[in-house]
Amino acid sequence: MxxxxxxxxxxxxxxxxxxxxxxxxxxxxxxxxxxxxxxxxxxxxxxxxxxxxxxxxxxxxxxxxxxxxxxxxxxxxxxxxxxxxxxxxxxxxxxxxxxxxxxxxxxxxxxxxxxxxxxxxxxxxxxxxxxxxxxxxxxxxxxxxxxxxxxxxxxxxxxxxxxxxxxxxxxxxxxxxxxxxxxxxxxxxxxxxxxxxxxxxxxPAPLEYVVERDLAAPRDQVWQAWTDPAAFASWFGGDVGTVGLDVRPGGRWQAGTGLSGRYLDVVDGRRLVMETAFPGGDTVMEMTFSDHEGGTRVRVGQRCRSTEERDGGRQGTEVLLEACGDFVTGQEGR
Missing domain, CATH: 2.60.120.200 (Jelly Rolls)
Incomplete structure (x- = not known):
């Protein structure tokens, strides 16, 4: 064993x-x-x-x-x-x-x-x-x-x-x-x-959600979309001058002037645990990346403290994955 x-x-x-x-x-x-x-x-x-x-x-x-x-x-x-x-x-x-x-x-x-x-x-x-x-x-x-x-x-x-x-x-x-x-x-x-x-x-048990999305791009490209500042800015928002990604456990991330947080865990090409700072309490989003039928399956999960946090988190995650999918699919077409 x-x-x-x-x-x-x-x-x-x-x-x-x-x-x-x-x-x-x-x-x-x-x-x-x-x-x-x-x-x-x-x-x-x-x-x-x-x-x-x-x-x-x-x-x-x-x-x-x-x-x-x-x-x-x-x-x-x-x-x-x-x-x-x-x-x-x-x-x-x-x-x-x-x-x-x-x-x-x-x-x-x-x-x-x-x-x-x-x-x-x-x-x-x-x-x-x-x-x-x-x-x-x-x-x-x-x-x-x-x-x-x-x-x-x-x-x-x-x-x-x-x-x-x-x-x-x-x-x-x-x-x-x-x-x-x-x-x-x-x-x-x-x-x-x-x-x-x-x-x-x-x-009461914590509320949670899981969203999965299959993206038509190889895993290294999807990973880069989340971890390279220029690529991240292209679909997440902001610009290279306002996006900072220190992709390591304990490292900080920032997108524009509104969103920031830290990485709690990183496994290169496979796992990101990102915390986002909010006035009402930080949220933690766990992402995994796996090969799937010629592309990449992205799985996002979050444990939440309220139905509002769960519903808002799910909706925001679906928007993010759709934007990321559009970006990496466009990259594949070039």
């Missing part, structure tokens, strides 16, 4: 990298399966300070100060404390995990661990479910862990503070006492906002 050092998921705007040795992983759209080896864990004993850092987590730097990461988690439990977890880590000695874990009595449970130099360890819920939904969110500088056994009714597990700095967020599979463990994370969803009240049991 491949052990990729970088993993990208649909709907997650940042690349994920291993903290620790790469593990067998199976990424697929908005799903992820991670298999860890024996005696793997992240924990710092609260009594002795003994550090256990034998586990590997798949993490990415969250590009927003406020965000929500959700996943449906199922674990092939074999030994005590086997688990699949969501993790946040602002610093090497400040981190937290929310785990779907099995106890020494073979009881599935929700466990939260918050580490500030040393770890604590708290059981939140015992469940009869083989699958649970886990959620980590950050708002106003503090973090929250929520869990659900059905994806509809949510329970607040933990509300805590780990500092104001940026953080990494992602996924961990552990097997502290066993010979290994496999956990599957599905229905993975990232949103650059917190859309629920911490104590409200009902968390």
């Amino acid at each position: 491949d052990l990729p050092e970088v993993v990208r998921l649909t709907g997650v705007p940042m690349a994920l990298r291993w903290s620790g040795a790469p593990l067998p992983v199976q990424p697929a759209e908005d799903a992820l399966t991670i298999t860890t080896g024996p005696r793997t864990d992240w924990f710092v004993d609260p009594a002795t300070g003994e550090v256990t850092a034998t586990g590997s987590a798949l993490l990415g730097v969250a590009p927003h100060r406020e965000f929500t990461l959700t996943a449906r988690v199922s674990v092939d439990f074999a030994s005590a404390f086997d688990a699949g977890a969501l993790v946040v880590r602002p610093a090497p000695d400040h981190w937290a995990k929310l785990a779907h874990e099995i106890s020494t009595q073979r009881q599935p449970m929700l466990v939260s661990v918050v580490t500030r130099g040393r770890s604590d360890d708290a059981t939140g819920l015992h469940t009869d479910a083989g699958t649970v939904w886990l959620k980590v969110s950050r708002r106003a500088g503090a973090y929250a862990f929520h869990a659900s056994t059905d994806g509809d009714v949510w329970h607040l597990i933990r509300h805590f503070y780990l500092g104001e700095q940026d953080c990494e967020v992602g996924f961990l599979t552990q097997s502290p006492t066993g010979e290994g463990c496999r956990a599957r994370f599905t229905q993975i969803s990232y949103l650059n906002a917190v859309v629920h009240d911490l104590h409200d049991a009902a968390h």
Whole structure:
């Protein structure tokens, strides 16, 4: 099985990298399966300070100060404390995990661990479910862990503070006492906002749209239309003097005097994640480019915070893809 050092998921705007040795992983759209080896864990004993850092987590730097990461988690439990977890880590000695874990009595449970130099360890819920939904969110500088056994009714597990700095967020599979463990994370969803009240049991799912368009031009030409300033200005608007495209993760883009933002992820010729700054809140658009029947299939997706944002985003995306298609088709005819 491949052990990729970088993993990208649909709907997650940042690349994920291993903290620790790469593990067998199976990424697929908005799903992820991670298999860890024996005696793997992240924990710092609260009594002795003994550090256990034998586990590997798949993490990415969250590009927003406020965000929500959700996943449906199922674990092939074999030994005590086997688990699949969501993790946040602002610093090497400040981190937290929310785990779907099995106890020494073979009881599935929700466990939260918050580490500030040393770890604590708290059981939140015992469940009869083989699958649970886990959620980590950050708002106003503090973090929250929520869990659900059905994806509809949510329970607040933990509300805590780990500092104001940026953080990494992602996924961990552990097997502290066993010979290994496999956990599957599905229905993975990232949103650059917190859309629920911490104590409200009902968390509305983010709204989203996907638009696909097949363009009659090769992929390198369509990619150039989005990443070359002169080509971009020709169909998007503005002119070369007012269009700036620093096409790299963290790079800025600007079109004319009205629109600007940054690139959250870039895979040359294949993937662009673009954030656009608006007064009411930034939006994130994920684009993929693939070869398709002699041309290029462009797929654009966005997770939204309101029906207005979703409907406006879909309409704007359709206009953009039509304009880009007209431009690259005209280029082909020259």
